Amino acid sequence: MHRLNAWLRRHPMVVDSAWALPLLLVSLVPDNSQDGWQLVVHYVLAVVIPVLMVFRRRKPDLTVTVAGALGIGQVLLNVNPAASSIGYLVFAYTGAAFGSAWVSRLCLAAGLAAGPLTIWRFPTGGVDEEGNPIGTGPSFPQSLLLAVLMSTPFVLCWAWGRLTRVRRAYLVELEDRAARLERERDAQAKVAVAAERARIARELHDVVAHNVSVMIVQADGAAYVLDNSPQQAKEALGTIASTGRQALVEMRRLLGVLRTADTAEEYVPQPGVEELPDLLEQVRTAGLPVEFITSGEVRELPRGVELTVYRIVQEALTNVRKHGGPDVRARVAVDFGEHELAVLIEDDGRGTTDGQLSTGGTDGLGHGLIGMRERVGMVSGSLDIGPRPGGGFRIRAVLPLKAAK
Structure with a gap:
């Protein structure tokens, strides 16, 4: 399931196509209340809006702007709302979640104006055969209430989009913080390794300087008494050998720390x-x-x-x-x-x-x-x-x- 979710996040057009296809099929149902060029506009909207939904996350500013222009054109041309109009809710969400700041503000303004424009352009009192409104229609308080109710879905979708944007920004910040902490941890580990190597270098200096100086003194003494006192020369050579072995053991233990991931306290002589x-x-x-x-x-x-x-x-x-x-x-x-x-x-x-x-x-x-x-x-x-x-x-x-x- 995790792999599927990750794959879908990497391919957002697949998810958007899955939403757009049912809307396309429903929108292609003929509208018997309209004919002529209005019916043609109806079918154009039924096709274009789902297509824009497919590309909405790849080109949010462009698709939202085009969808907004289509909505204004639909109102001006007096084309009745249809199933394809559901797509406008999707674009209100898209503009707030993925669009630029000006696109987000435009979506909020369009959502607030959607209800009043619908009540003004498509009154509920009915129309005659020539398209002229008849009857008195609802009163002003009723029209205001209907306008608010029609704008509410657009505003809610816009608010949902803003929450999505904030959540996404928060997740990005968490990822950046985690990456920064990981880099800091690696840097601290490198500093600790460098400090340990410096400490080992000091240990090596002391071990080598001390033992080698002892061996040099003993070797000079052995060379001096070799002919006259072989026994003293033999003792000096024994001292050189034991000192060298001791130095070699300490150096091996010290250098072993540089080749292992274990702690130095376990190996370094103390x-x-x-x-x-x-x-x-x-x-x-x-x-x-x-x-x-x-x-x-x-x-x-x-x-x-x-x-x-x-x-x-x-x-x-x-x-x-x-x-x-x-x-x-x-x-x-x-x-x-x-x-x-x-x-x-x-x-x-x-x-x-x-x-x-x-x-x-x-x-x-x-x-x-x-x-x-x-x-x-x-x-x-x-x-x-x-x-x-x-x-x-x-x-x-x-x-x-x-x-x-």
Whole structure:
């Protein structure tokens, strides 16, 4: 049934032809009250009005205007109303529903004038053999009532057409709104995907920068002691292998998010404060002495804060190895406050003597420091980076716990 209705909406001339055909057959019945040229006009109207009905929705302004001209001609030529006159009601509806504004107003005016014109041109008192009216006919109040009754069907059809136009405009607006909401939903989905990809890019940067720097340090050490201490070289190679496997696992999990429609939380690794000792042990194995201090009541934190702390420490220590110089030492302090978490990473490296920040440095592209600021900003925290008294640099991040929950 739905398909049939959709097909009929796409082919309105079929529906209009189904209405016009019965009207044509009924209108062709001879009118015994008229003869001569009036009968010819009767048959012309009987054919033309149904034909106009077939094309009324394709050419509403033209068909309604022609139908209105035929109606005026019928009144002026004194051709009695017949079955074909029912078509005028259809055109009153058509002008209001599908026609231009001026056509709609013309249909309303014609509908209001239909009753008075009919009473004036075809009085009910009768006519003689020459067509002259005889008798007194109805009184003025009766004529006025008859005129109103004859105009009422035209006005009702016009009002029905206006309601159809309003309903159609409302449906079009609903369709436009639905299409707009769909476009907005697609746009929001694209923004969410872009944000997720940016987050994954930050994760990849931290994973690759940290693990690759560890592997480079271990490889340099292994090459240095290979001839004199094969056992230390073997241990360094084992560290390189385990670090590479760990980096590969994390990268596979991260890149897997880009190939699946599932949520990232199910696949993306979410290291936190509890994994910091393992990270620092890995850094110490790579040759960077790191002191780790915690204060306050250690407790479970929101996952966003946990990941932010881990990545900040990881990126800061990576920069220490890159820019801190020889014999550099680092210190990591985590303070669990009641309403905020403070993270401090500082070192005693070369500072800015070579034009680079130590803990605050970048990887040459500036993504390290930018990534830190983005992560801290995502949890409504603050980040302070600057020189450390006595040499070196320090990073201090304050993450509000209530805002992050």
